[in-house]
Amino acid sequence: MSHLPINVPRLADAIVRELEASILDGVYKPGDRLPPERQLADEFGVSRASLREAIKQLxxxxxxxxxxxxxTFVTDRLERSFSGPWEELLGQHVDLRDDVLEFRRMLEGEVAALAAVRATDADRTRLAQLFAELEASYATGDLVLQSTADVAFHSALADAAHNVLLAHLTTSLLGMLQSNIHDNIANLFNIKPVASDLLAQHRAIWHAIDGRDPARARAAAETHLDFVANTLAAMRVEARRVERATRRLAAQ
Known part of the structure; x- marks a missing residue:
């Protein structure tokens, strides 16, 4: 009787798969430093030589x-492969921001709905902590802190959806837009009622996910991004009116 040969994976290849899975799952994020070599080797129960070979492959x-x-640090290759070319274009072509907001609406509506169904207790604990940090940031008036907290909250929502591609695409998009998000918040906060509206919208997203209500979570996420898009559009129209009126006055 003949048998097909059994392919036994090399130890280094198995380590690579485990570390890649941790990167894909967001356990190790871009910029994170991997644990020291000795610690990782002990955790995997392998020799440091096998671990070094795996790190070389990665x-x-x-x-x-x-x-x-x-x-050894995790790179942002997965995110940059999408956002790299678009980040420069976004800075040069302001009109693209409307398309990006529309894309975010579609993406984050699905993310919120999935998170409402799939979020674990650990996800909910993390989201509760990040929402509390977001709420606290609004009280400081620090725009950098607010935009950072906003990105962290939305990234955690994507993680809670438990879809690797959605999580990395959302993280990439948010990273590309972080300066844009900062500018949006700076502009929106010039209108006092907007701050409380934005916070209420984030609270609605969080409560819908915590309540395991996917339809309400999707609607809350879409309502939030509609509000941002419509408010920014109205502000651009008003800015053009002011510019025209100022030019007319100067020409008299």
Whole structure:
């Protein structure tokens, strides 16, 4: 009797798969430093030589960056492969921001609905903490803190959807838009009632997810992004009116 050969994966390849899974799942995020070599080898129950070979493979794929004497860090390759070209275009073509907001509405509506169904207790604990930080940031008046807290909350929503592609696409999009989000918040906060509206919208998203209501979560996310898009559009129209009126006055 003949048998087909059994392909036993090399130890280093198995380590690569485990580390890649941790990166895909967001356990290790871009910029994070991997645990020290000795610690990782002990956790996997492998030799440091096998671990080094796995790190070399990940480095060759562009997933990590090993720095002499400084450790090994997760790269932003997965995010940059999408956002890199668009980030520059977004800065040069302001009209693209409307398309990006429309895309965010479609993407984050689905993210919120999935998170309402799939979020674990750990996800809900994390979201509760991040919403509390977002709420606290609104009280400070610090625009950098507010935009950072906003991005962190929306990134955690994407993680809670438990879809790897959605999570990385959302993270990439939010990273690309972080300066844009900061500018949006700065502009929106010039209108006092807007701050309380934005916070109430984030609260509605969080409560719908915590209540495991996907339809309400989707509607809350879409309502939030509709509000941002419509308010910014109205502000642009008003700015053009002011500019025209100022030019007319100067021409007299």
């Amino acid at each position: 480095s060759a794929r562009g997933m990590v960056d090993s720095r002499q004497g400084g450790g």
